[in-house]
Amino acid sequence: MTTPFSYLTHLECSHCRQNFEANRVQTFCPACQTPLLACYDWHAAAACLHRDQFQTRRKGMWRWHELLPVQDEAHIVTLGEGDTPILPLPRLGEDFGLERLYLKDESLNPTGTFKARGLSAAVSRARELGVRRLTIPTAGNAGGALAAYAARAGIPAQVFMPADTPSANIEESRIVGAQVTLVEGLISDAARLSVEAARQNGALDVSTFKEPYRMEGKKTMGYEIAEAFGWHLPDVIVYPAGGGMGLAAIWKAFGELRRLGWLEDEHLPRMVAVQASGCAPVVAAFEKRAATCEFWQNAQTHASGLRVPKSFGDRLILQTLYESNGLAVAVSDEEIQQAQQQLARREGVFAAPEGAANVAALHRLRERNWLTPAESVLLLNTGTGLKYLR
Amino acid sequence: MTTPFSYLTHLECSHCRQNFEANRVQTFCPACQTPLLACYDWHAAAACLHRDQFQTRRKGMWRWHELLPVQDEAHIVTLGEGDTPILPLPRLGEDFGLERLYLKDESLNPTGTFKARGLSAAVSRARELGVRRLTIPTAGNAGGALAAYAARAGIPAQVFMPADTPSANIEESRIVGAQVTLVEGLISDAARLSVEAARQNGALDVSTFKEPYRMEGKKTMGYEIAEAFGWHLPDVIVYPAGGGMGLAAIWKAFGELRRLGWLEDEHLPRMVAVQASGCAPVVAAFEKRAATCEFWQNAQTHASGLRVPKSFGDRLILQTLYESNGLAVAVSDEEIQQAQQQLARREGVFAAPEGAANVAALHRLRERNWLTPAESVLLLNTGTGLKYLR
Numbered sequence: 001m002t003t004p005f006s007y008l009t010h011l012e013c014s015h016c017r018q019n020f021e022a023n024r025v026q027t028f029c030p031a032c033q034t035p036l037l038a039c040y041d042w043h044a045a046a047a048c049l050h051r052d053q054f055q056t057r058r059k060g061m062w063r064w065h066e067l068l069p070v071q072d073e074a075h076i077v078t079l080g081e082g083d084t085p086i087l088p089l090p091r092l093g094e095d096f097g098l099e100r101l102y103l104k105d106e107s108l109n110p111t112g113t114f115k116a117r118g119l120s121a122a123v124s125r126a127r128e129l130g131v132r133r134l135t136i137p138t139a140g141n142a143g144g145a146l147a148a149y150a151a152r153a154g155i156p157a158q159v160f161m162p163a164d165t166p167s168a169n170i171e172e173s174r175i176v177g178a179q180v181t182l183v184e185g186l187i188s189d190a191a192r193l194s195v196e197a198a199r200q201n202g203a204l205d206v207s208t209f210k211e212p213y214r215m216e217g218k219k220t221m222g223y224e225i226a227e228a229f230g231w232h233l234p235d236v237i238v239y240p241a242g243g244g245m246g247l248a249a250i251w252k253a254f255g256e257l258r259r260l261g262w263l264e265d266e267h268l269p270r271m272v273a274v275q276a277s278g279c280a281p282v283v284a285a286f287e288k289r290a291a292t293c294e295f296w297q298n299a300q301t302h303a304s305g306l307r308v309p310k311s312f313g314d315r316l317i318l319q320t321l322y323e324s325n326g327l328a329v330a331v332s333d334e335e336i337q338q339a340q341q342q343l344a345r346r347e348g349v350f351a352a353p354e355g356a357a358n359v360a361a362l363h364r365l366r367e368r369n370w371l372t373p374a375e376s377v378l379l380l381n382t383g384t385g386l387k388y389l390r
Numbered sequence: 391m392t393t394p395f396s397y398l399t400h401l402e403c404s405h406c407r408q409n410f411e412a413n414r415v416q417t418f419c420p421a422c423q424t425p426l427l428a429c430y431d432w433h434a435a436a437a438c439l440h441r442d443q444f445q446t447r448r449k450g451m452w453r454w455h456e457l458l459p460v461q462d463e464a465h466i467v468t469l470g471e472g473d474t475p476i477l478p479l480p481r482l483g484e485d486f487g488l489e490r491l492y493l494k495d496e497s498l499n500p501t502g503t504f505k506a507r508g509l510s511a512a513v514s515r516a517r518e519l520g521v522r523r524l525t526i527p528t529a530g531n532a533g534g535a536l537a538a539y540a541a542r543a544g545i546p547a548q549v550f551m552p553a554d555t556p557s558a559n560i561e562e563s564r565i566v567g568a569q570v571t572l573v574e575g576l577i578s579d580a581a582r583l584s585v586e587a588a589r590q591n592g593a594l595d596v597s598t599f600k601e602p603y604r605m606e607g608k609k610t611m612g613y614e615i616a617e618a619f620g621w622h623l624p625d626v627i628v629y630p631a632g633g634g635m636g637l638a639a640i641w642k643a644f645g646e647l648r649r650l651g652w653l654e655d656e657h658l659p660r661m662v663a664v665q666a667s668g669c670a671p672v673v674a675a676f677e678k679r680a681a682t683c684e685f686w687q688n689a690q691t692h693a694s695g696l697r698v699p700k701s702f703g704d705r706l707i708l709q710t711l712y713e714s715n716g717l718a719v720a721v722s723d724e725e726i727q728q729a730q731q732q733l734a735r736r737e738g739v740f741a742a743p744e745g746a747a748n749v750a751a752l753h754r755l756r757e758r759n760w761l762t763p764a765e766s767v768l769l770l771n772t773g774t775g776l777k778y779l780r
Contacts, residue, residue, distance in 0.1 A: 058618075059449050059473055079738055080475025080495055083449055087470060091544065105470055108498050111740070112776060152738030154481065171779050177735040228448075345567040348469055348542030350501070386502060386776045389561050 003048045007040040008069045011212050014316055022069070025129050028210050028312070035209040035313050037252065038069050038216050042259045051231065051262040054223075059083040061117055061220040067256065068121060068220070069213050075128035077153045079110035081120045082220055086228045086378070091346040096362050100376040102234070104225065105349060106383060111172065113352070113383030114221070114246060115145035121217030122206045123149035131155065133203035137190035139242060140169035140304045141352075141383055146206060147178035158197050160190035166304055168387040186299055188309050208243035209313035215249045222253025225378065231257075232264040235375040238361055240354040240382055241273035241282050241328075242308040244317035251320040269378070271326035273317060274361040276301030276333060281310055282317055286328035291315060302333050303353035305382065327370065331360035339363075340385065353388060355381030393438045397430040398459045401602050404706055412459070415519050418600050418702070425599040425703050427642065428459050428606050432649045441621065441652040444613075449473045451507055451610040457646065458511060458610075459603050465518035467543045469500035471510045472610055476618045476768070481736040486752050490766040492624070494615065495739060496773060501562065503742070503773030504611070504636055505535035511607030512596045513539035521545065523593035527580035529632060530559035530694045531742075531773055536596060537568035548587055550580035556694055558777040576689055578699050598633035599703035605639045612643025615768065621647075622654040625765040628751055630744040630772055631663035631672050631718075632698040634707035641710040659768075661716035663707060664751040666691030666723060671700055672707055676718035681705060692723050693743035695772065717760065721750035729753075730775065743778060745771030 011020040013029035014037050020026050028035055049066055057063035061082025070076055086104045093101035106114035119142065126134060135158040136146045143159035150157035159173045163182040173180050181197075183190045191207055198205035206214060226233060233254065239247045251271060257263050273282050279299035285292065293314040299307050311317060321328055331339075333353075340356035343349050351359075358379040365371045401410040403419035404427050410416050418425055439456055447453035451472025460466055476494045483491035496504035509532065516524060525548040526536045533549040540547035549563045553572040563570045571587075573580045581597055588595035596604060616623060623644065629637045641661060647653050663672050669689035675682065683704040689697050701707060711718055721729075723743075730746035733739050741749075748769040755761045 056446055060475060078475075078477070080477055080498055083473075085450060085468075085470025087468070105500070108470055108500065110495070110498065110738075112502070112774065148738035148740065150738070151735055168776055168779055172740050172776065175731060175734045175740055175775065176738050341565060344565045345541055348500075348538035348540070348566050350538065350562050350565050384502065384776070385565065386558055386562065386774070389558055389779075 003066065005065055005073055006068060006071050007045045007066050008038060008071070009041050010039050011036040012039050025131060025204060026212055034315060036212040038212055040067060046260045049260070055227070061120070061217065064220055064223050069216050070124045070128055072128065075124050077124045077127060077149050078120055079116065079148060079152060081109050081116040083224060084108045086225070089347050092343060092359070095342070095346065096366050097373050098371065098377055099373055102376070102378045103349065103381055104221065104378060105381050107351065107381055111141070111145045111148050112387060113141040113145065114218070115142045117217035117220055118214030118245065119145040119149045119217070122211055122214045123153050123155065125213040126204055127153050127155065131204045133201050135194045135198045135203045135205050136160065137187055137194040137207050139187045139307055140165045141387070142208065144169050144172040147173040147176045150178065151176040158203065160194045162186055162190060166388050186307060186309060207312065208245050209311065215245055215252065218246050218249035219253035221246060222250035223257070225250070226254070226257050226263065230264065231262055233267060233269050234378045235269060236272060236371060236377045237269045238272045238274060238358040238377065238379045240306060240357045240380070241275055241317060242305045242354065243313065244273065244282060244311045245313055246380065246382070247271060247273055248313055248316040248320050251324065268324060271320050271324040272361065272365070273321055273326070273328040274357045275328065275330050276303050276306040276336065276357065277330040278333065279307050279309060280330040282314070283328040283330045285314065285318055286321055291318060303336055303357055305352070305354040306357065329361045329364050331357050331364070335360040349381065350385040351381045352383035352385050355383060393456065395455055395463055396458060396461050397435045397456050398428060398461070399431050400429050401426040402429050415521060415594060416602055424705060426602040428602055430457060436650050445617070451510065451607065454610055454613050459606050460514045460518055462518065465514050467514045467517060467539050468510055469506065469538060469542060471499050471506040473614060474498045476615070479737050482733060482749070485732070485736065486756050487763050488761065488767055489763055492766070492768045493739065493771055494611065494768060495771045497742065497771055501531070501535045501538050502777060503531040503535065504608070505532045507607035507610055508604030508635065509535040509539045509607070512601055512604045513543050513545065515603040516594055516596070517543050517545065521594045523591050525584045525588045525593045525595050526550065527577055527584040527597050529577045529697055530555045531777070532598065534559050534562040537563040537566045540568065541566040548593065550584045552576055552580060556778050576697060576699060597702065598635050599701065605635055605642065608636050608639035609643035611636060612640035613647070615640070616644070616647050616653065620654065621652055623657060623659050624768045625659060626662060626761060626767045627659045628662040628664060628748040628767065628769045630696060630747045630770070631665055631707060632696045632744065633703065634663060634672060634701045635703055636770065636772070637661060637663055638703055638706040638710050641714065658714060661710050661714040662751065662755070663711055663716070663718040664747045665718065665720050666693050666696040666726065666747065667720040668723065669697050669699065670720040672704070673718040673720045675704065675708055676711055681708060693726055693747055695742070695744040696747065719751045719754050721747050721754070725750040725753070739771065740775040741771045742773035742775050745773060
């Protein structure tokens with residue numbers, strides 16, 4: 001029996017569980033207005049695949065192709081994303097009294113951020129399904145990533161971003177040939193224009209959570225973490241949540257690994273969402289134990305990727321926090337800036353402000369005694385600080 | 391018998407072949423004023439190591455540790471460098487009528503450039519040998535890399551760079567805590583100040599080719615290329631030569647692989663050095679079949695990494711070109727800029743101008759019929775374009 005290139009079977013609404021056909025272009029559940037999740041034949045996958053076989057394949061996220069949505073290898077659009085390093089942080093750990101502190105450095109991706117994973121998956125699948133044009137609303141880095149992968153695929157792309165997005169995001173999108181529209185307002189305003197452009201031009205809008213395959217790319221962070229930790233997951237994962245898809249995607253990955261029987265034990269990490277105090281809808285909802293977020297008015301933060309007033313996947317983010325016994329924490333821009341310097345000076349990593357926010361959050365978590373010294377704690381740095389220089 | 395962590399034996403002058411002890415701090419040959427090369431026990435290494443055993447190790451350049459200089463794993467200073475992707479460039483290949491065109495994208499390294507490899511090796515070895523302070527003269531990216539690795543190691547660092555170096559290089563060096571001195575002039579002027587500071591402060595000057603271990607880090611590009619191409623090397627490798635160490639280091643790696651008997655055949659690539667027409671000492675020397683370069687007066691180019699009037703390793707660079715039946719080519723800043731856009735739009739890679747210079751050089755090589763359509767051609771992109779934004 002030959003094993004398929006992908007075990008993808010169908011899509012499922014994350015709320016009402018209605019099934020959707022995977023072999024045509026899908027967006028989100030029209031009834032619930034919630035994201036669709038990609039489903040796989042886990043029974044067959046568990047029978048045919050072994051967790052160790054992925055290790056010897058060529059590096060990059062596509063070595064997990066059986067658990068990703070693309071059906072035909074020829075459709076993969078890659079720039080070498082994935083398999084970013086996991087670095088021990090002994091000196092920063094000392095500062096916080098944490099013996100096992102780690103950083104997964106997603107800045108070592110194409111376009112310098114974790115957004116590469118999601119857009120590699122989305123653009124690959126879009127090409128496979130015959131999509132001729134792509135649009136995206138973005139707080140910055142996702143736009144740069146879409147633009148790059150669309151160029152690589154030869155598919156025209158339109159990027160909508162706030163006019164005050166870091167200029168590196170504007171430049172990187174333009175140089176690869178995307179049509180960039182600067183929007184007075186926030187990503188929520190850009191989102192409306194992206195939907196409208198998609199409708200007018202027959203394009204696919206690959207907005208966070210409104211397209212089901214970006215999440216599949218992002219979940220490979222979870223696979224890599226499990227593999228790197230010997231299939232015994234860390235105690236705590238700290239993640240900066242703007243759109244929050246990475247957080248939900250890593251959680252999805254852990255669920256999948258459990259179904260596959262690849263984890264050494266039943267131990268799952270407590271997931272922490274970090275937001276900026278000037279835009280903290282997830283923190284506000286979490287503190288009320290709400291199922292969804294309210295739109296955050298007058299969102300403001302220099303960590304542009306965290307300037308997302310309401311995520312389309314808010315329900316999934318909050319579920320992740322509740323199910324994992326996690327937490328949501330807000331930190332100020334001043335704390336982020338100090339933390340960025342602390343991480344840089346102590347460990348040599350020049351992180352994006354979103355990534356540095358995790359270090360700021362560590363202060364809070366230690367103050368509250370929410371972390372104990374011997375727990376293993378993994379921070380995600382979502383991107384390079386180079387993109388935020390003035 | 392246990393295998394050693396490293397097979398390093400001694401250092402050797404690249405010119406007079408005199409031997410130098412490896413277990414103390416060394417710089418260059420005082421008699422010849424030429425670089426020292428790291429030597430290994432190739433006999434033992436060939437007997438004990440197998441080329442396939444490196445594939446299953448954790449990703450990154452240190453998986454080749456037996457062939458690198460660090461003696462004790464605990465001294466390795468890593469930020470996850472190495473194992474950058476090799477991407478086929480089908481659309482750009484079409485533009486040039488080349489069927490097998492590839493890019494090794496070194497921008498997916500810590501600090502966004504290939505400099506990470508060399509400085510990871512140099513700082514690790516400096517720590518191992520008890521060095522307490524580091525200095526470097528730089529055209530830009532090497533300074534950022536030294537600063538990051540020194541921070542990670544907890545070793546103070548001083549960086550000397552031209553005042554008109556791209557601001558990203560200045561900022562990335564400062565945020566990780568290096569002491570940055572801006573110099574009116576070129577890297578050659580910065581070099582004098584770095585030597586002087588090293589003398590005054592008892593620091594080690596890790597200037598290109600004046601310290602023997604940066605080259606060892608860089609040579610891992612050659613190992614990765616050989617492995618990725620199934621130990622059958624490409625026909626042509628195109629490399630932007632400022633200091634030119636990467637070019638010589640890749641050539642050193644191929645020689646080592648040949649000694650180890652790991653290559654499938656005797657076929658070695660023709661090595662091409664690309665320079666900017668405003669600073670082309672290697673091209674000038676190559677055209678005269680000279681053994682060394684003359685200092686290039688009034689060096690000027692926007693590709694700051696190529697603004698090196700005379701490399702301390704000029705002899706090794708030229709040897710590489712002659713031995714490999716290679717070539718040296720100069721391209722203008724206008725051609726570089728156009729090539730940067732072509733690579734970005736066709737393949738989605740936003741390369742540094744130095745990396746884009748290779749694409750500009752392809753035009754020349756095809757015009758001259760120096761390349762035939764079926765030859766496999768590998769371009770090195772040395773860094774990310776993000777660092778050059780104004």
